[in-house]
Amino acid sequence: MNIGLLGYGGWGKIHAASIAALKTHRLTAIACRTEESADQARKDHPEASVTTDMDSVIRMPELDAIDIVLPTSLHVPAAVKALEAGKHVLLEKPMAGSLSECDRLIAAEKAAMRKGGGILSLVHEMRSSAQWSSIKDLVSDGKIGALRYAMLNLFRFPYRGGSGGWRYKPEAVGSWVLEEPIHFIDLLLWYFESHGNPVAVTAWAAFSAEGMTRDFSAVFEFPGGAYGVISQTLSGFEHHQVVEVAGESGAVRSLWSGAMDRTDKPVFSVTAQTKGETAPKNIPIEGPSGELFEIREYLNAAFNAMTEGRALYPADKERELVRLCLEAERSARLGLRIEL
Incomplete structure (x- = not known):
């Protein structure tokens, strides 16, 4: 799959390096929150398209999945947009900071799947x-x-x-x-x-x-x-x-x-x-x-699961957590x- 990454902070960089090392999935695009982090991402991953416009990455037709590594308050807005764009979504824990926001995201996933769209899965490496x-x-x-x-x-x-x-x-x-x-x-x-x-x-x-x-x-x-x-x-x-x-x-x-x-x-x-x-x-x-090693294994398994039509860690399970x-x-x- 072609993967777009949202976020290039401490853990975003680890996600990027982990995806880039995978054999069957590709780091295709990175959206950064600042020009400074975008400059660093371009140096680290010249193979990927890098921008500070997250919406443009979500809309990229060549992408199959969006990996979201953003502050918690931005999880739901970004994930909803990605699901509405027909993308699979891999979201760093927690799904959201409140149950009402969890429910909003679960509803967005169900709506996307009714249209033959994406799967939402959570990261628990x-x-x-x-x-x-x-x-x-x-x-x-x-x-x-x-x-x-x-x-x-x-x-x-x-x-x-x-x-x-x-x-x-x-x-x-x-x-x-x-x-x-x-x-x-x-x-x-x-x-x-x-x-x-x-x-x-x-x-x-x-x-x-x-x-x-x-x-x-x-x-x-x-x-x-x-x-x-x-x-x-x-x-x-x-x-x-x-x-x-x-x-x-x-x-x-x-x-x-x-x-x-x-x-x-x-x-x-x-x-x-x-x-x-x-x-x-x-x-x-x-x-x-350690998480530094396990995240690569987990991301690979999560993306593989998406290609099989399932979530490695489903949204309803995350809501209960x-x-x-x-x-x-x-x-x-x-x-x-x-x-x-």
Whole structure:
């Protein structure tokens, strides 16, 4: 497929490099928000048409799909235009900052599909990770028994501001729970898939000067008494992630550490004590681990899925994920356990 990219900030550049490296899909056009970033994009990707006119890229007849890597507040307007133009849309998480905006986008996708138009899919690259999917494999294969508990923790440096400081503007970013904890809540739902949807959430937070969740913890309760803990602090340094999952007959613990989230030299491991074993063992992971590597695999899989007429991560699934994130933040702000 021919791909048009909207956005050339920090993650936009990573998307561009990832698409350019794919064998069966092509980076055909890039729309930048500033002339400065457009000049950089032309140097980085002379094979692509580069402009600051996003609408003109959306209208390009030779494009099959639009990859949107913009601030959250711009997701829905850009995606709706792309769908109306008959393009497939790959959209960075979150789909939107509110459920009403999610519904607007889902309606636009349904209208486009009735006309034989595009598919809307979301980006959740951690599902492409050999490291994090190895935990899912252990769970799915019954190696640790029925899940009872999980803890996903991230200790990291404060968020970057993004272009124009948008990540620190509530009207642009919407919610910091939708920035990074959304990934870990998605992993939790993936691991606990056989349990069904969570039934309640209780959360706590310390808020930044902008009113955002600087430090955040949430406990999601699942049917049958199982539960998972999501915890993140933006008051730390570097980027250190821990995932622990325990079942009735085994457990797994995984670590990922780097100087930053985009490092190409992380330290990572997966250790498990599975059913019938008396000691833990290291689980070998093929290849590198980290979002910098996983995004390429995910984009390739997402574009391949579009050629097959399906969404790798459908919009209705993303809407439910956004709802859980927003309910967790509401719990923290109100100091209440919220039934889901």
